[in-house]
Amino acid sequence: MKELIDFLDxxxxxxxxxxxxxRDILMLIIVLFIATIVLRVINRIITRxxxxxxxKKFNTVFAYGRYFIYLIILIIMLHSFGVxxxxxxxxxxxxxxxxxxxxxxxxxxxxxxxxxLVDQTVHVGDIIELDGKIGRVDEIKLRTTRATTxxxxxxxxxxxxxxxxxxxxxxxxxxxxxESVTVGxxxxxxxxxxxxxxxxxxxxxxxxxxxxxxxxxxxxxxxxSLNFKVAFTISDSFNAxxxxxxxxxxxxxxxxxxxxxxxxPQRDIHIIGSPSSNKS
Numbered sequence: 001m002k003e004l005i006d007f008l009d010x011x012x013x014x015x016x017x018x019x020x021x022x023r024d025i026l027m028l029i030i031v032l033f034i035a036t037i038v039l040r041v042i043n044r045i046i047t048r049x050x051x052x053x054x055x056k057k058f059n060t061v062f063a064y065g066r067y068f069i070y071l072i073i074l075i076i077m078l079h080s081f082g083v084x085x086x087x088x089x090x091x092x093x094x095x096x097x098x099x100x101x102x103x104x105x106x107x108x109x110x111x112x113x114x115x116x117l118v119d120q121t122v123h124v125g126d127i128i129e130l131d132g133k134i135g136r137v138d139e140i141k142l143r144t145t146r147a148t149t150x151x152x153x154x155x156x157x158x159x160x161x162x163x164x165x166x167x168x169x170x171x172x173x174x175x176x177x178x179e180s181v182t183v184g185x186x187x188x189x190x191x192x193x194x195x196x197x198x199x200x201x202x203x204x205x206x207x208x209x210x211x212x213x214x215x216x217x218x219x220x221x222x223x224x225s226l227n228f229k230v231a232f233t234i235s236d237s238f239n240a241x242x243x244x245x246x247x248x249x250x251x252x253x254x255x256x257x258x259x260x261x262x263x264x265p266q267r268d269i270h271i272i273g274s275p276s277s278n279k280s
Contacts, residue, residue, distance in 0.1 A: 028077045035073055039066050046118055105160065106143065112159035113142040122162075122169060127238050129168035130161055136238055150238060170237050176209065177237035181247050184225030185255070186263045191218065191226065193258060198230040201250045207243040209233045225263045 043062055047055045116122055117140065126137045128147065135147030135155040145162075147155040170177055181202075185194055195216045202214035214232040221227075230247070234240060255262060 024077075028074070031073060031077060032070065035069065039069065049120070105158070108160035108163070109143040109158050112161075112163050113140070113144075116140060116145070116159060116162060121167070121172070126172065127170040129170065130157060131165050133157075134170075134238075150241065175235050175237075176233050177240070178231055178233055179237065179240045179244065180229050180231045181244050181251070182219070182227065182229045183248075183251055184222060184227045184262060186261045187226060189226065189260050191228075194226075194228060194260060197254045197258065197260075198228060198251065201247050201254065202230050202232045205232075205243055205247060205250075207234050207236070209235060224265050 039062075043059070047059070122128060122137060122140065122145070124137050124140060128135065128137060133149070133155055135149045137145060137147045139146040143159060145157045145159060147157065149155055181198075183198070185191075195218075198216045199214055202208050203210075208214060209232075212233055214230060217229045217231065219227045219229050234243060252262070254260075
């Protein structure tokens, strides 16, 4: 036993004040080994429900984080062994502060990308609306999300937008969405006939699902019109503008057949002359 203790106390002298013993080296190896096991367990817990492509992306980021943790452990252990690392800490802090300020947005995008992969709020194929822009998600990268709009334009979204803006996921609850078409008719129109026409137009369109059934809402007594909205369900919300356009054409045709007018804002202007002009 004494021989083992003497062996562990053997040290390597680097300078007059710095020496590292075999015990210190073994302690460092044990700490790194424990840290490796803990990080591996954390990685498995986080990625167990992730799809394979997302798991690979997360593992890439996690690898850089693991090396950074190893570096911190190494510096702390060397400090505990008596090695002066105060200067290293100061230089590292200044360096990391400078890098952080220079690459702040980049770090925000990468961290947001990790949150997206882990949280699973957005998947490839989802239809999202962000900052008034709508697209179908094609690829989720660590820094950006790529989506295609209905006009076949590529939309590149920095991932930090997910943290600073409200995100609408149209298809998170399924592919079916509730859409609508609004129309106004002139005062004095037969509202029951308007309701029947709107329901028939919606039910007869091939893109509209039978369940839930379309409904017509009398939304408002507006200044120049009686406003209605026909709501219906479709299975392809990304292309909702096409059935909506078809319905507007059909509504206009049927309204003309039944003499139902769609009003436009009008103003009556009454010009009152001054007393002097009336006398003349």
